[in-house]
Amino acid sequence: MIEKKDKGITTKKSENIADWYEQVCLKAELAEFSKVKGTMVIRPRGYYIWQAIQEYFNKNIIEKTQTENAYFPLFIPESFFLKEAKHAKGFSPEVAWLDKELTKEGERLAIRPTSETIIYDSYSRWIRSYKDLPLRINQWCNVVRWETQATKLFLRSREFLWQEGHCVYETEKQCDKETENYIKLYQKLCKELLSLPTIIGQKTEKEKFAGAKYTLTIEAFMPDGKALQCGTSHNLGQGFAKAFGISFLGQDEKPHLPWQNSWGLSTRLVGATVMTHSDDKGLILPPKIAKNQVVIIPLFFKGSEEKVLKQAKEIEKELLKFRPILDDREDQKPGYKFNEWEMKGIPLRIEIGPRDLEKKSVIVVKRNTGEKIPVKIKDLKKEIPKLLEQIHQELYSNAEKFLNSQIIEVKNWKEFTKAIKDKKIVKTLFCGEEECEDWIKDKTGGASSRCIPLESRNKKVKGKCSHCGKPAQTEIYFSKSY
Amino acid sequence: MIEKKDKGITTKKSENIADWYEQVCLKAELAEFSKVKGTMVIRPRGYYIWQAIQEYFNKNIIEKTQTENAYFPLFIPESFFLKEAKHAKGFSPEVAWLDKELTKEGERLAIRPTSETIIYDSYSRWIRSYKDLPLRINQWCNVVRWETQATKLFLRSREFLWQEGHCVYETEKQCDKETENYIKLYQKLCKELLSLPTIIGQKTEKEKFAGAKYTLTIEAFMPDGKALQCGTSHNLGQGFAKAFGISFLGQDEKPHLPWQNSWGLSTRLVGATVMTHSDDKGLILPPKIAKNQVVIIPLFFKGSEEKVLKQAKEIEKELLKFRPILDDREDQKPGYKFNEWEMKGIPLRIEIGPRDLEKKSVIVVKRNTGEKIPVKIKDLKKEIPKLLEQIHQELYSNAEKFLNSQIIEVKNWKEFTKAIKDKKIVKTLFCGEEECEDWIKDKTGGASSRCIPLESRNKKVKGKCSHCGKPAQTEIYFSKSY
Numbered sequence: 001m002i003e004k005k006d007k008g009i010t011t012k013k014s015e016n017i018a019d020w021y022e023q024v025c026l027k028a029e030l031a032e033f034s035k036v037k038g039t040m041v042i043r044p045r046g047y048y049i050w051q052a053i054q055e056y057f058n059k060n061i062i063e064k065t066q067t068e069n070a071y072f073p074l075f076i077p078e079s080f081f082l083k084e085a086k087h088a089k090g091f092s093p094e095v096a097w098l099d100k101e102l103t104k105e106g107e108r109l110a111i112r113p114t115s116e117t118i119i120y121d122s123y124s125r126w127i128r129s130y131k132d133l134p135l136r137i138n139q140w141c142n143v144v145r146w147e148t149q150a151t152k153l154f155l156r157s158r159e160f161l162w163q164e165g166h167c168v169y170e171t172e173k174q175c176d177k178e179t180e181n182y183i184k185l186y187q188k189l190c191k192e193l194l195s196l197p198t199i200i201g202q203k204t205e206k207e208k209f210a211g212a213k214y215t216l217t218i219e220a221f222m223p224d225g226k227a228l229q230c231g232t233s234h235n236l237g238q239g240f241a242k243a244f245g246i247s248f249l250g251q252d253e254k255p256h257l258p259w260q261n262s263w264g265l266s267t268r269l270v271g272a273t274v275m276t277h278s279d280d281k282g283l284i285l286p287p288k289i290a291k292n293q294v295v296i297i298p299l300f301f302k303g304s305e306e307k308v309l310k311q312a313k314e315i316e317k318e319l320l321k322f323r324p325i326l327d328d329r330e331d332q333k334p335g336y337k338f339n340e341w342e343m344k345g346i347p348l349r350i351e352i353g354p355r356d357l358e359k360k361s362v363i364v365v366k367r368n369t370g371e372k373i374p375v376k377i378k379d380l381k382k383e384i385p386k387l388l389e390q391i392h393q394e395l396y397s398n399a400e401k402f403l404n405s406q407i408i409e410v411k412n413w414k415e416f417t418k419a420i421k422d423k424k425i426v427k428t429l430f431c432g433e434e435e436c437e438d439w440i441k442d443k444t445g446g447a448s449s450r451c452i453p454l455e456s457r458n459k460k461v462k463g464k465c466s467h468c469g470k471p472a473q474t475e476i477y478f479s480k481s482y
Numbered sequence: 483m484i485e486k487k488d489k490g491i492t493t494k495k496s497e498n499i500a501d502w503y504e505q506v507c508l509k510a511e512l513a514e515f516s517k518v519k520g521t522m523v524i525r526p527r528g529y530y531i532w533q534a535i536q537e538y539f540n541k542n543i544i545e546k547t548q549t550e551n552a553y554f555p556l557f558i559p560e561s562f563f564l565k566e567a568k569h570a571k572g573f574s575p576e577v578a579w580l581d582k583e584l585t586k587e588g589e590r591l592a593i594r595p596t597s598e599t600i601i602y603d604s605y606s607r608w609i610r611s612y613k614d615l616p617l618r619i620n621q622w623c624n625v626v627r628w629e630t631q632a633t634k635l636f637l638r639s640r641e642f643l644w645q646e647g648h649c650v651y652e653t654e655k656q657c658d659k660e661t662e663n664y665i666k667l668y669q670k671l672c673k674e675l676l677s678l679p680t681i682i683g684q685k686t687e688k689e690k691f692a693g694a695k696y697t698l699t700i701e702a703f704m705p706d707g708k709a710l711q712c713g714t715s716h717n718l719g720q721g722f723a724k725a726f727g728i729s730f731l732g733q734d735e736k737p738h739l740p741w742q743n744s745w746g747l748s749t750r751l752v753g754a755t756v757m758t759h760s761d762d763k764g765l766i767l768p769p770k771i772a773k774n775q776v777v778i779i780p781l782f783f784k785g786s787e788e789k790v791l792k793q794a795k796e797i798e799k800e801l802l803k804f805r806p807i808l809d810d811r812e813d814q815k816p817g818y819k820f821n822e823w824e825m826k827g828i829p830l831r832i833e834i835g836p837r838d839l840e841k842k843s844v845i846v847v848k849r850n851t852g853e854k855i856p857v858k859i860k861d862l863k864k865e866i867p868k869l870l871e872q873i874h875q876e877l878y879s880n881a882e883k884f885l886n887s888q889i890i891e892v893k894n895w896k897e898f899t900k901a902i903k904d905k906k907i908v909k910t911l912f913c914g915e916e917e918c919e920d921w922i923k924d925k926t927g928g929a930s931s932r933c934i935p936l937e938s939r940n941k942k943v944k945g946k947c948s949h950c951g952k953p954a955q956t957e958i959y960f961s962k963s964y
Contacts, residue, residue, distance in 0.1 A: 044550035068526035073516045097581040
C-alpha cells in the first residue's frame, strides 16, 4: 500500500532522470536498497521480470543452441585467477575475498566476479577428444564485484544476478560464428521480450573483456544520452585453454588447443527496460514481463455495486491467463487506484461501471498512451492479447525512433564535442588507438567508445580519425555511458 | 565419454554405500568435487534434476500458495545476526565472513548461511497494516555454511543451492496451519516428483532450528539405515518479529506483533533420490527428473544398417517429447552402450534390430527392473508414458516397502540398541528431555532423534521412556543420520 505522502513520482524524467529512475524502481516496488552498502533487494515485482528473462532465455537460447545449464562454486582459488594474466589484471581491483581465517591452511579464496577460471579448471578434465566438442554450458548465478562507485538499483551493485555461458570449440571459425550468434540472440531477446532496441558491435581493444580476443556487445541508449551495455559475448581465443591446460585429441589423432567463448547478461537489463519505457506517472512495462498484465477496476455507484462487482469478477475469471488484479477495495477512490496501478506499470486497465454494464461493454485504458478503448465484454478475451501486442510494438517502435534520432554522424572534432554535449551518440571514423580513446574520454568529460558496428567490422574505411586526424581504421560509436 | 578403465561402478551398494554413492554421482556425471575444499560442481545431468525440482516447486507450491519469488543480498551485516540471540548462537560456528579489509569502515559481513535476518530487516519496512498480511516470499539462492566435516556430493558441502520461504501472518493459528501445509507440500513433491517416501514430523527442542518455536521436517531413510533430512518448515513464533521490529496495525487499529515461518529444501534432495533408487549398475532416476527419458539403440548388422538407422531416427522424432538420445555411434558395441546408459540412469532403452523391423516392433527395456517388453512401433508413443509412470510407481512403492520394513517399534533399551545396531529406525516412547537425547546419541554411537510423528504431536501417551524410564511425553523416531 502506498501512503499518501509518498503518492506518485515527484520528479520529472526530463528534469532529473537519476532521481526519477530511483523513484520509479522504489515506488513500483521493483527493488530497494539493502542496508549492506552497495547491494540491493529485488522485490517480487522486479524479480518477476528477471524470471521472465530466465524463462525466455532457457527456452529460446539455451535449448535452441543445445547449451546445458550447470552450477560451479561461488569461491575461486587465487591461483586460478593468476593463471590467465590479462584476466587476472582486469578483475583484481574489484574482487571480494573471503576472510583469511577461513583458509589459513590453503590459498586465498575469491568470491566469483565471473567464472571463467573455475569453470575452465573443470573443462580441462572433461575435454579429451574432438568427440567432447562443442561443449556448451551456461550457469545462472550471483556474482560479486566490489564496486566503489555509488549503487544504482539494477544498474550497478556489488552483487548482481546473471547468466554466463561458456563454450569450447574445435575450430576458430566455429567459435567466431557462435560468439556472433549468441550476441544476436541477446539482441533478439531485448527486442522480443523487452521492447528494447540495441546497437550491436565489437568493443575496442581498450574496452574488451579482460582476457578476450575480442568482445561483441549490445548497447541500449537511455533518454539522458548515456549508453547501457546490455549483454556481451567474448571470443576468448585460445588463451584460457593454454592457461588451464584444456586440449583435445583431434580427428587427426593429434593434440590441439580448442577455441572458447563466454557470454553474459544480467539483472541490469531490468534497469535498462524500466528506464527506457517509463514516464512521469511511473513504470511502463512491455506486457510480456509484467507480473500482472491487466487490472480490473469496478466503479462503484450506490445501488449498482453488487451488479458491477459480479461482472468484474466474471471478467477476472475470463482473463485469468493475463494474470489480472481485481482492485475491489472499497476504501479507495477510482482515481487513487488508477494512479497506483499506473505507477506500478500494469499495461492495461479495465474500468467497469453501471453504464458500461448497460452497454455490455467496458473501457480499456492503455498504460503507455492513455488511450481509452470501449470493448464489448464478450470480445475482451480476443481483444486483450491484441492490445498487449500493440503496446509491445509501440514501445519498441518509440524506443527505436528515439535511438535512431540520437545517432549523429560527425566528421570532425567540433561536431564530435557538440554532439556529446547535446547528449547524442556519435558515429564517426576512428584511428583505433587506445591513447586517442583516452584523450577523447578526457576531453569530453567521459565519452567512451561503445562499439564498432557489427556490419562494418571488417570493412575498410577511407578518411581520418575525427579526433586525432590520423588515418581511420574503422567506423565507431562514442557516447557517455552508465 | 567413459574411458575403458573407468567402466562401470566398481563397488556394490550393499558393501560400501559411501564409495558406491560417490561413484554413481561421478560416473553418471551428476557432479564432481571442485578444487575448492568442501565445494562441488553440479554438472548438467545433475543440474537438470535441480531444475526439475525448481519447476515443480514454482508451479505447485509457489503459485498455488500465492507465494512470490524475490532476491535478497548474499551479504549479511554482523549486527543483523546478533539481533535474535538463539539464531545467532546456532549459526555462528559455521558462518563464513568476508575479508575484513573490504569492510574496514563498516561492520563485518557474513555470507548468508540462511536469510532470516536480512529478509526480516526488509519486512520491518514493508509491513505496516494487517492489509499487508499474509506476506509470503520465497527465494532461490546459494548459501554457505563453513562445514568442517568431509564433503559428500549433494549431501554435505560448504556451498549449496536451496529455496527459502519466509511468511508473515496476523495470527498464530494461520501460521501453524501454513507451517504444516508447506511441509506437507514438500512431502508431496518428494512423492510425486522424486518417488521418495518420507516420514513427516516435528523435531525435538534439541534438534529444532535455531530461533524457531518448533520445526517440522520430512525425513527419508537411506539403504544404510541413516536418515536424511529432506526439508524443514519452521514456525518462528514472534521472536524475529520482536528482534527486527516487525509490527502491524490490526483491524482493531492497535499495533501487533505478527507470526512468522520459514521453510526450505536444497540440492540435498538430489542426493537422497540418487541414493534411494540407484543400483550396482549405476544411476536409477524417477522418469520425471531424467534429462533423457529414453535412449534408442539401433543394433547394426551387416546389410541392414541403413534401414535400421532410418527407423531409429523416425522413432527418435516420434518420441521427441521424451527427450530421447539416439546412440548411433558406430565405434561402440551395443553391450557397451547398454552399460553406459544404464549407468547414467536413462529410464527406458529401446533396442531396434533387423528382426524387430520385420515384426514392426522394438524391445523396450526398463532400467529399474531390466524387464524386456516387445512393443509395436506404432504403439510406442502411447506405451512409453505408461511405462514411465509404471517406473515412477515401482520406485516409490519399493522405497516405501523398504522404509516401512525398517521401522522397529521398541519398548526398552535393549531392543533400542539392537535395532540401531541392525541399522533400523527406532520408533519408541521418549521422555522428551535434551539430556536423555544426548545420552542416547552417546551410547548408540550417533543415533539422534528424527521427529515426533506429525499425527501424534498432540497425542498424550502412556508409558515410559525406553532409555531413562521416566514417564514418556511422546512417541518419537530415532536413527543415525547424514
